[in-house]
Structure formats: structure tokens, C-alpha cells
Amino acid sequence: MRFGWDARKASNRLMRLAIIAAVGLVLVYAVIYFGGPFSPSINNLLADILTVTASMFSAVSATLIWTMYEKSDAPRRVWSNFALGLWLWVIGESIWSYLNLTLPNGDVPVGAPDIFWVIAYYFLGRALLLQYQILVHPTASELKRRVISSGLFFGILFVIIFGALEWLALSSSIVDTLVNAFYPAGDLTLALAAIWLTRNFQGGILGRPWIGILVFTFTDLMYAWLQLSGAYAWSLDRGNFVSGFSDIVYFSAYLVLGLVSISQWLFLKYGLRSSPKVH
Amino acid sequence: MPDFSSIIPEIHHNISFGYTELLIQERRQELFSGLMRISYPSGENFVFLFLEGVQQRLYSCFERTTEVVNRQTWSQRLDHPGASVGFLPMGVDGLRLIRVVYETPVKTEEQFNLSHNEFADKVQTWTDESEPSFIYIQSENIHRIYVLVGNPNSVIEELNVTQDQARFSIGDASFSRVSQNTDYKVFRYVSNSDHDTWREYKLRLAFSPLMRMLITRFGELAGRVLAERLGVQLTNWAAGSGWNLSINSNGVFNREYFDTLEDALSVYVGILDQFRDEAGFAVGSRLVETMFHDALMKLPPVFRNILNQYLYMQFGPGGAAAISPKELL
Numbered sequence: 001m002r003f004g005w006d007a008r009k010a011s012n013r014l015m016r017l018a019i020i021a022a023v024g025l026v027l028v029y030a031v032i033y034f035g036g037p038f039s040p041s042i043n044n045l046l047a048d049i050l051t052v053t054a055s056m057f058s059a060v061s062a063t064l065i066w067t068m069y070e071k072s073d074a075p076r077r078v079w080s081n082f083a084l085g086l087w088l089w090v091i092g093e094s095i096w097s098y099l100n101l102t103l104p105n106g107d108v109p110v111g112a113p114d115i116f117w118v119i120a121y122y123f124l125g126r127a128l129l130l131q132y133q134i135l136v137h138p139t140a141s142e143l144k145r146r147v148i149s150s151g152l153f154f155g156i157l158f159v160i161i162f163g164a165l166e167w168l169a170l171s172s173s174i175v176d177t178l179v180n181a182f183y184p185a186g187d188l189t190l191a192l193a194a195i196w197l198t199r200n201f202q203g204g205i206l207g208r209p210w211i212g213i214l215v216f217t218f219t220d221l222m223y224a225w226l227q228l229s230g231a232y233a234w235s236l237d238r239g240n241f242v243s244g245f246s247d248i249v250y251f252s253a254y255l256v257l258g259l260v261s262i263s264q265w266l267f268l269k270y271g272l273r274s275s276p277k278v279h
Numbered sequence: 280m281p282d283f284s285s286i287i288p289e290i291h292h293n294i295s296f297g298y299t300e301l302l303i304q305e306r307r308q309e310l311f312s313g314l315m316r317i318s319y320p321s322g323e324n325f326v327f328l329f330l331e332g333v334q335q336r337l338y339s340c341f342e343r344t345t346e347v348v349n350r351q352t353w354s355q356r357l358d359h360p361g362a363s364v365g366f367l368p369m370g371v372d373g374l375r376l377i378r379v380v381y382e383t384p385v386k387t388e389e390q391f392n393l394s395h396n397e398f399a400d401k402v403q404t405w406t407d408e409s410e411p412s413f414i415y416i417q418s419e420n421i422h423r424i425y426v427l428v429g430n431p432n433s434v435i436e437e438l439n440v441t442q443d444q445a446r447f448s449i450g451d452a453s454f455s456r457v458s459q460n461t462d463y464k465v466f467r468y469v470s471n472s473d474h475d476t477w478r479e480y481k482l483r484l485a486f487s488p489l490m491r492m493l494i495t496r497f498g499e500l501a502g503r504v505l506a507e508r509l510g511v512q513l514t515n516w517a518a519g520s521g522w523n524l525s526i527n528s529n530g531v532f533n534r535e536y537f538d539t540l541e542d543a544l545s546v547y548v549g550i551l552d553q554f555r556d557e558a559g560f561a562v563g564s565r566l567v568e569t570m571f572h573d574a575l576m577k578l579p580p581v582f583r584n585i586l587n588q589y590l591y592m593q594f595g596p597g598g599a600a601a602i603s604p605k606e607l608l
Contacts, residue, residue, distance in 0.1 A: 203564060
């Protein structure tokens, strides 16, 4: 019993509350995006604040999971890396929002936020690899093979995308092209690893955050594509439906990631599903 | 196994059937656990097995064999005057050992007079044999019974009766190296593992490491706190169903005396079902099935076979697939 509540009821109430809050935030975001109820600068400010808030929600949720594990628990290392990766994304989002609000036309070039976003992939990848190690107990050579094959997959994708971008001359500089080629390659690599983990956890609550990261990588891919194709609108007053849809999905993906992480945290905190069945 | 009820000291002599009944009644009231020996001038010998005041079994002991007396005929068989009665208190572990010794068949019997070193060498040889066996040792005032479940499992259960006190312990063949440096009169009885009492015995020995591995693996995936909570859930389930077992990351602390193999199976299957439900909710059914499979493969063949044959087969539709004979090789 906590605060006079039954643990399961408390868990269900908190989860319901989180879902209602998340749906409310998506609606508010959509209204701001398509309705533009305030001046363009205020609309932009609110949209950016909401995105940073959503990314923070996912990072806080992952950190909460990390706090539930004891020092000797193997999953603790998974969640320290996962939470660190998400906190780097929060920093990236914050810098991006600041630049988006302060630069002319809100057009944010490749730069400071990308440093944090790119480094975050290392920690997220490490979290996935640690989770793989816990699940499979690979030998040193098996682990080495897995790391090399993932690296190769990422490398080949990166080279292909980089080549395509150079050929299409979609990016203004070589650094832009490198960074823009990194995201889709990184997203697809993470997505494949997340699919493998999701398949292994097959419905288990502890596998939900990997579904969250899977959703996020696909929305990030969509965002990367729109940005590269020039369809992305940097400010709400110049927005279009595709750009708006992408932003809302991107925003929602952070919330989904936060919600699935919260559900795992609640599970770790309030325990297993059923009260004992007596036969 | 031949009668060894003489290790139970007699304290009442030449008493009537009414007084025998009174003594039984007293043991019930004081929730006695242990053995009660009743012998008659005719040479008939009976041993009652009490667990927490409840008479579980009555054995009729002959010189070379023992039979379980049908519950309906207990009064009839004991209704004679001139009985001598004695008691030997012991816990459920000792009682389970006694049950195995009394109820399982004996194929061959050997007798040896061995020095300490010879005995140590012999024990090593006997533990390597595939068939289960018992060893009964007499030396001065000490009586010891060892149960060897069969190669390659090295678990040896021991009941040591000294000065009217029974002490149960569990160990391996190394016990023979630290035994007293004296000569022994040793009786060895080779049994036949194809018997339900042996199956129930082996299942109990196998179930504990199985649960230890399952909970440890769950802890690796979900963390120690959740693993401990799962142990509590399973223990609560067993307690709620009236079974005296507790489960944690060290395995199963089994204080239950199962009357039949079927009783034991239903409880073990129930616990595994609960584990699958609860753990599956956390880590997914696929991982749980892998956990069952991997845990089974890590157990010694003697345990793996019994679990595969009796537990995993009954383990509900969609349950952990039994391991194929090819995999067991």
C-alpha cells in the first residue's frame, strides 16, 4: 500500500494519467502547429518548448528506470547508457530550439545540436549491445562478430547514403552531407537492433522501451528525409501538411518513448502483474 | 530395504493396545514429527511415520523387506497386546529419506566389513554407479543411512542416528573422507530407479536447482529486486495452495511431504505455470521459454531426464518445449 492506494491501482492510475497528459500535449501541439492561435514567434516558441519537454520526458523516464536497478544488476548499465543517450538528445533539442528561435527564418544549420545528437547514438547503440549481451550471453568472439557486422551494416549504409547525397547535391557542404548521411544510417542500424530486441522480448513489459526506440528511429528517418528533400518548414508560419505531420509524429515519438519507459518504471516499482492465484 | 527399525530406541515395554493408542494420540496432539516403532513378541515390527502429528504411513518391517500397510487395516494390524514402543523424532527431510529407503525396491544387497580408507574408496565407486542405492553403516553407537541417487549426481543425503537423536544432512562423496577413522559394518542396497518414490525424490532434488537457475536468469534480465519479488509471489502462491515451499534465488526450500508423485507434480507444474505467467509478463513468453530450455540443459542428466519426462511434458499447452532426446545427448 502506498498513499492508501493499492500498488496495482496506483500503477494503473499513474499510467492512465501519463497517457492522458501525452495525448493532451499532442493535441496542444497540433493546434499550435495547424491552428496558429498566437503570433508566429509565440507559436514557434511554444512548439519548440513542447518538443524539448517531450524529449525531457523520455530522458527522465529512462533515468527513472535506471534508478530502479541495483549496482550489481546487469540492466543498470543498459539504462545508464540509454538514459545518457536520451539526455544528449535533450541537449541537442534545446540547442536546436534556441537556434530555431533566434536565427533568421529559423533555419538551423548543421552544427552544435548535431554534436550531441550524433554522440547520443553511441550511447544508445551501447545500450542495445549491452541488452543483447544480457539476453544472449555471447562469447567474446560472438560479441566481436556482432559488433563488426553491425559496424559494417552501418558503414555500408552510410557510404551509400553519403554517395547518393553527394550525387544529388542536396547538401551545401561536405560536413552537412556527412551529418545528413549519418542520421538515416544510424537510425536504420538502431531500428534493426531494436526490432531484434522487441522480437526477443515478445510482448514483455521490459521490451517496450525498445519498441519506443524503434518508433523514434522511424520518425527520425522521416524527419531526415524531409529535411534533405527541402520539404521541411523551419517555422510554423511557412509550414505545410507533410512538414506538420512529420513534426507531430516526431514529437509524439518522444512521448511514446517516454510512456513505454514510464510503464517499465512503474512495473519495476510496483511489481508483477497478478496477485497470487490460489488453486 | 531390510528392517533397521532397531535404531529407534524402545521406551515402553509390554503395553496394551489401548496404551499404544493413547501414545499415538499424544503424538498427534504434540504435533510430533518422526518415527514410532511398535514391536510385538511375535516378531512383528511396525514403524509409524508421523509428520506434524499426522500419521503418514505405517510400515510393516520384516527381516529383509518392508511393506506399506493399507490405512484401512492399521487398527487391525496393531490390535495385539504386549507391544514395545519407541520414538525417534526427526524433521521432514529425514522422513522423506526414510520413505525412500522403506518404499523403493531393492535389487541386490551386499555386506562389507571395511576400514576407514576402504570405505572411502568404495563410496567413490558407488556414487559413480548409475542405479540409486542406500548404504547403512553401523559402528559402535552410530547408525547412518546414506541415499545415493545415481551417477552423475553427487548429492548424497545422510541420516545419522546417534544417542537416540536423528540428524539429517546433505553433502557429497567427500563425507567418507572425513568420517571417523574406525572400522565399519556396511550394508549396501542397490535399488531400481524405475519406481514412483524414486521419481518423486529425484524430482524434488532437480526442482530446486531448476528454480534457482530460472530466478537467477530472470534477475539478470529484470534486476534483483524484481527477481526477489517473483520468488515471494511464487512462495505466496504455494502457501495459498497449502504447500510448505519457499522459493528464492537460492532455489527451493522444500518442507513439503508429498504423498504421491502426482501430488508433487501438480505443485511443481503449478509453480512453473506461475513463473511463466509472471516472468512472461515482464520479459515476454519467448524469453521465458528460452530460460526453461537453457536451465534444463545446464542440469546433470539424471535431473534433466526426470524433469523432461515428468515436468516439462505436463507443462501446459504452449509451455516450454520438452528437450528432444537428440538435444540431451
